[in-house]
Amino acid sequence: MWRLLVLLQAVVLPAQLCEVPEEVAAQARTMSARLLGLAEDPAWEANPSIYVALRLADDHDLAFEAQYLARLKDAFQGPHSTSPQAAGQPKRPLPQPHAAPHGRAPGAHGHHRSAVAAGKRGRPSTGRLALQLLALRAACQPLDAGAEGHLVTRLKYSLETDWTGSQRHGHPLTNYYQYSLGILALCVQRKQVREEVIRRLLAAEQQDRFSLGHGHAVDTEAMAGLAFACLDQAQLARGALASELQEAVRNVSRKLLQAQGHDGFFGNVFSTPLAMQLFIATNTCESELAYNRARAALLQSLDNFTNPMAISQLLPALYGRSYLDIASMHCQGERDTLQPIRPVTQPPGPGNITVRLVVECPKRLCHHHVPYNQSVSVPTGSSLLDVLEAASKQGRHAFTFKTQDSLYGPFLTTVMKVEAKWQERRYWQLLSAPDTRLQTGIADYKPHDGETLILRLSKW
Ligand code: B12
Incomplete structure (x- = not known):
């Protein structure tokens, strides 16, 4: 029973x-x-x-x-x-949670950005x-x-x-x-x-x-x-x-x-x-x-x-x-009551943090196994993307990179002129030293003072 x-x-x-x-x-x-x-x-x-x-x-x-x-x-x-992505027009990516600490308008970053979602197949x-x-x-x-x-x-x-x-x-x-x-x-x-x-x-x-x-x-x-x-x-x-x-x-x-x-x-x-x-x-x-x-x-x-x-x-x-x-879904009798909570833009700082940026690349694809290894100083609260931008403007050891927009935000495609080739199943993996894989992308990850960040050309 x-x-x-x-x-x-x-x-x-x-x-x-x-x-x-x-x-x-x-x-x-x-x-x-x-x-x-x-x-x-x-x-x-x-x-x-x-x-x-x-x-x-x-x-x-x-x-x-x-x-x-x-x-x-x-x-x-x-x-x-x-x-719009497929047409290859540069288009702003989705909003990132907090504006870049230095208050730049989105899309005004110094590096090159193109569209990823449609891939390079134009669709x-x-x-x-x-x-x-x-x-x-x-x-x-x-x-x-x-x-x-x-x-x-x-x-x-x-x-x-x-x-x-x-x-x-x-x-x-x-x-x-x-x-x-x-x-x-x-x-x-x-x-x-x-x-x-x-x-x-x-x-x-x-x-x-x-x-x-x-x-x-x-x-x-x-x-x-x-x-x-x-x-x-x-x-x-x-x-x-x-x-x-x-x-x-x-x-x-x-x-x-x-x-x-x-x-x-x-x-x-x-x-x-x-x-x-x-x-x-x-x-x-x-x-x-x-x-x-x-x-x-x-x-x-x-x-x-x-x-x-x-x-x-x-x-x-x-x-x-x-x-x-x-x-x-019937789309009827729905509660029309939702009020937005708007994101709060964090002010930069106070003060700066210093992180080490290391690029690792298999020798047969790059001239050097570690083509870049430098300290970079950025305002507290900066994202990894801010770190990459600061590095690209820093002194003699020029760092270069490119991103493509995706539904998740900017995806890192090219570092030190080396493009991670889709067909070869390669990508620029993001790690915190010695070997912790980041769980978010360059625009979302907020490094802490003294951290070493690795961009490693990897297979997927
Ligand atoms: C496939 C995939 C990959 C593939 C993409 C290549 C391929 N084979 O297609 C590879 C292995 C390269 C990859 C890499 C990474 N990924 Co991934 N990926 C995915 C997955 C499983 C599907 C994405 C997809 O096709 N979406 C569908 C289409 C319609 O959306 P789309 O925007 O057009 O898709 C593109 C982007 O999503 C982009 N992409 C893939 N991963 C990531 C991660 C970030 C942060 C960004 C900005 C873009 C991006 O590649 C897609 C194909 O063009 C998602 C799972 C999920 N829940 O979404 C995780 C996911 C998006 N990835 C994630 C992460 C963390 C990464 C890495 C940052 C890991 C790392 N530490 O290196 C890297 C990106 C590094 C970089 N260079 O910027 C997280 C993002 C979490 C978050 N809140 O930000 C997810 C949700 C997985 C997870 N559960 O942790 N990824």
Whole structure:
């Protein structure tokens, strides 16, 4: 009898399994207000991930969301349009949490900056197209006419093009994270996905091919899990494929649980919200003690979330939602009550800090193994980007670098005239000596006095 009651409860109340306690809901509201404050600045490029996060929240500023959607659509106008990034126009990146301490206008940095999101292929990447499609569904926009309808075709084509990279290099041209996001977006739009396209991702998951050399596997694992869960729940696959998808979801869940550290995070603080989404999507939160531990750890670490893209990936999980919920949004009766919390610009200083900047590069790619190793002085509170700029203006030992804009902010592409080549799977890795990998990018990381920062040309 008791068993029957428990079973009945599980059938009647499935949605309550991932309930959000009031204290978590309050934190979620504050983070929504912060994201709104960051997104408000019209000088910054519109980001579909931010829009999706605002839409998945409980509280809204509906007029602002409508304007933001219009900006997103502008960026993808016309069947052959490229996004502003794709057109290669220098465009300001997303707002960084605090303005540079020396108060320069964003975009006025001395170094060269170009666009990364579309890559060098001159088209929006699979991931960007996918986020755009998710955003349109989150706005309850029909896709049948014009440019919007064309997006589905573009995304399907992009997934195929991406895969040509896999045949040649053993991985998609972009990465498995974007490939998964692409499948997820088609599924959320209830579009058929070719079996072959799904099977490629299933095979990569089975063969543990998601690691990018130095971590990042958890983010990708979670995104692939969300894609599998969506296909399964939407019944977009039948027969053997359907049972393989169910098994893949179980495998992903198991790997995410194994990736939980003593600190409670699945992977690190920034991959944890995506991993939580999988447990939310599969209604397995409360059955997993691990989920509650991860959420508790996250709530203690919200100060880490200052980058708007990171906040956008955090919010759905705080609200107990996943990207799969976008599929059932009705956009009616929403609470139009959200007030922005605007970012506070920190004044520079007081005083200066001194950090050591070291560049490491394999000898066959550079003349010297360590082409740069100098102390740099910057105002207290400066970012690593400020350090790089100060170094580039400093004395005889000229330091040079280039960045490209991305949804996460400026991505370091070239150091001392050495470009990290995408095709060779190289990137400029950011480390704090002797060997701690930074968890944020050059614009967000705030070095401390006496720290040694290493830019190391690495493989991923
Ligand atoms: C793939 C990936 C990479 C690949 C990118 C190349 C490739 N194969 O595509 C590699 C391995 C090179 C990489 C490097 C780094 N990454 Co990374 N990366 C990702 C991942 C898994 C997916 C990004 C993506 O494709 N997004 C989808 C598309 C639509 O968005 P996009 O803006 O167009 O994507 C581009 C940017 O995201 C850019 N990018 C990738 N990582 C980072 C990190 C930063 C700080 C910036 C500004 C840009 C950037 O590359 C993408 C492809 O063009 C995310 C996971 C996540 N949760 O987002 C982590 C993630 C964004 N990376 C992260 C970090 C910390 C880094 C590094 C700083 C690590 C380091 N210590 O060196 C470096 C960047 C250093 C630099 N040179 O500036 C963090 C950022 C956290 C934060 N709050 O800032 C994330 C969230 C992973 C995590 N959970 O910690 N990354």
